Amino acid sequence: MNRTKLSYKDYQNDKKTNYAIGAILIVALLGGIWLLEQTIAPTHIVFSILKKGAIYSLVAVSMNLLNGFTGLFSLGQAGFMLLGAYTYAIFTIPVEMRDSVYQYFDGGIIQFTIPVIAALVLAGLVAAAVAALIGLPVLRLKSDYLAIATLGFAEIIRAIFQWDKLGVLTNGSNVLRKYPTFSSTLYPFLVAGICIALICLLINSSYGRAYKAIRDDEIAAEAMGINLFKHKQQAFMISSFFAGVSGALLAMFQTTVTASTFRVAMTYEILLIVVIGGMGSISGSVIGSFLYIACSEWWLRFLDQTQFINGWQVPLLRTGFRKVVFAVIIMIIVLFFRKGLMGDRELSVSRIRAGLHNLIVWFATLPARIKGAGRRKKRQAGEKTTVTDTAQKTKQEGGADQ
């Protein structure tokens, strides 16, 4: 076995093996989830973490496409999710249930349903269409102004969907429910997985390179023949499409939809995930979202409850303390780890292989290194006793040279 350290680049050309390992890893992941579902009670919290994590991965990746890859600082993601969620719910509530859902609006105006998959795609298309319209005025703005404008748009959308006059369509401020949902955790994983794979393909295509060029230097990108507005609008629409799909998935996960859940705070959550994962890293966003969801819904829950150790009440732990801890974490990340977990690198099969190889090499050479260290110590100890000898030797050698 080769005992030298390798970098991921050494594995990059071995494409066939990389693809095979990648496929095996994906199958293993899905198989693992399937096994979990067979063994653990379906009400266990781990499933809701996995489902929500997958949904948030998709929306975080879609936001990263805009913020990390195209350099457009947009804060409208919650608005596009809302559009997706409502579109999905409105078009899939079974006709016979509509009377009870739209009880204040005589069953609503839409009296037909479309298949679930079609509704998921439609959710994305509606979000993308609205993005195209919003983009016309908004994408001419730069950085902070763009952020403010998109944030405002998201809030306006939320207000419109709560408006009573549109109740026949949106059910006003009442919840939409009784539409088809998923029970298996595999469902959001598959949908989000396919969508993220598509975004990966996009980013590695000629268009992805054009987006990155715009991020790096708008003027140079334009001089290279890249139409700024067209490409920005394209990125904005694609990002919104996938935000819409993830909104639909979130609607399925929550089993009910109200506009009031899609607040600015939600956009900030997603932004936080993107920053934790690393701007410009898709795998970073995915890892970040599972970490964030697991922390906020599960691992850090105890911070919100009063805890007793041997009858001694732990100070500070009360409702809302979790948010304080989060705020501190954000500040630490922004101050010291500005690049996030992954920076702009990607977790690829070749990186995993190189990492494993180096780990094995580290352990394989451990005995030799321990011996080597021992020998060096002995030599140092020996040198001390013969220090006068060597001093004389060097003197002689020096004399010989002259």
Added chain:
Amino acid sequence: MTYDAILSVENVTMQFGGVVAVNNLNLHVQRGEIVALIGPNGAGKTTAFNCITGVYEPTNGQIRFNDQVIISNHPKGKMKKLYSGENYGMYSKVKNPTPDKVTRLGIARTFQNIRLFKTQTVFDNVLIAKHMRAKQNVFSATLRLSYAEEKRMRQETYALLEEQNLLHLKDEMASNLPYGLQRRLEIARALATQPQLLLLDEPAAGMNPQETQELTAFIHSIRDKYQLSILMIEHHMDLVMEISERIYVLDFGSLIAEGTPEEIQNNQHVIDAYLGVSEDA
């Protein structure tokens, strides 16, 4: 006016508020010619470049490329009253393409302060310039339906880097290259857009005499190899005098002289405004 001019700038005035940066500029470049635009700092050379490449909309005047009017404008709105240039009312058409459209027509440029895509490799920097002429759309590119096109782009990039002796650096980050090579890469990237006219904005800035010498040979070689016409801004007089077939001199936004290097060197206006008198004379 000659008929084989690839670029003719006609009566172009660029006025910012009350300041006339370029005043009634007339300039033409013949096919296959190397032309230099010189002048003291702040004379309006880069502004003229920005007008030609569509970064600025000229206040008045028109620009023709391959005998087609590509840019044309006249004072509008507030500028009607403010306008203090010449030839008011001569033009009525308005045509202000964005820089990418100008590049698509076949005019490529480099920048005075190098503008490479810093976070990307040398190879990707050139590959991005190939995006414009690729026959594909966002769906076919994402789903790899236009893979043949992608392959062609990569092969052409590879060939171009090989011609420019940059191939051994193809996986380097653009920002890690030494200054001289960054300039070379910027020119290579401009060549990748398949231009007919190349605008070089101070290509020798920050180069030592030896690198400048090499640049002279390099500019000649790319002109011959890619059948280019070249318009460049430069301050290194050795380079300008050696390389250019004709020279335009700008001062305070106005053209003060044009002609062959010999004519310019002996032109009293130019000596007063820019070249100065050498100390031994």
